[in-house]
């Protein structure tokens with residue numbers, strides 16, 4: 001099949017535009033839509049069985065009870081299965097969010113709340129489950145926003161998860177809530193980990209992008225989190241970006257319009 005799409009080049013021979021017939025573009029859009037529908041269907045279908053498997057694993061864990069020789073052998077295996085299932089659940093929910101965003105189906109439930117409280121709550125949860133994590137939290141303002149609390153929470157969780165993941169052994173993180181200017185509030189999540197090169201800084205917010213030199217085994221992930229975070233922040237009319245130096249660490253910052261009191 002001859003594809004009716006052709007490059008339009010400038011004087012040096014670089015491709016400036018691609019031209020194509022309206023029919024061809026329509027076909028490509030339909031193809032893209034079919035792919036997105038498929039992804040959504042698969043994620044939906046996977047969610048129920050995987051969630052129920054997790055339930056059964058937890059049931060088995062609670063049934064183990066006494067520290068018998070047999071139980072001592074079984075327990076670590078169950079914990080590992082649970083870890084892998086959690087990874088699958090995370091992937092499925094990221095894929096579902098991805099298709100919601102792409103198909104413009106992510107509804108924001110706006111409410112007014114104090115951003116400082118949300119940040120504090122999330123850090124408490126992290127500190128509870130990561131015993132060797134050290135977080136320094138600085139509030140430079142008490143800032144109200146009108147936003148979707150769950151979605152903004154998801155962004156903060158993403159940034160802190162990454163800060164921990166790409167930190168090596170030094171699990172030290174600095175979080176700040178501040179005024180980047182009079183009309184906005186900013187949240188910064190700073191780590192002292194592996195950092196990101198200038199070239200990759202532009203790419204980390206792209207869908208499915210992962211810094212290639214990093215060992216996939218060391219840092220598991222799907223390259224969806226930062227893309228989703230960017231979409232969520234943009235839908236709130238905010239910005240998200242990163243300052244980073246390889247080997248020294250990174251600070252991811254997002255801003256949101258301030259809700260006037």
Ligand code: ADP
Nearest residue numbers: 162163166195204210211221222223224225226
């Ligand atoms: P992933 O699931 O791969 O972590 P993300 O979308 O959250 O996906 O991040 C995309 C990529 O950006 C990561 O694979 C990693 O290479 C890089 N990255 C993200 N956060 C950090 C960080 N705090 N320090 C260094 N690299 C990071």
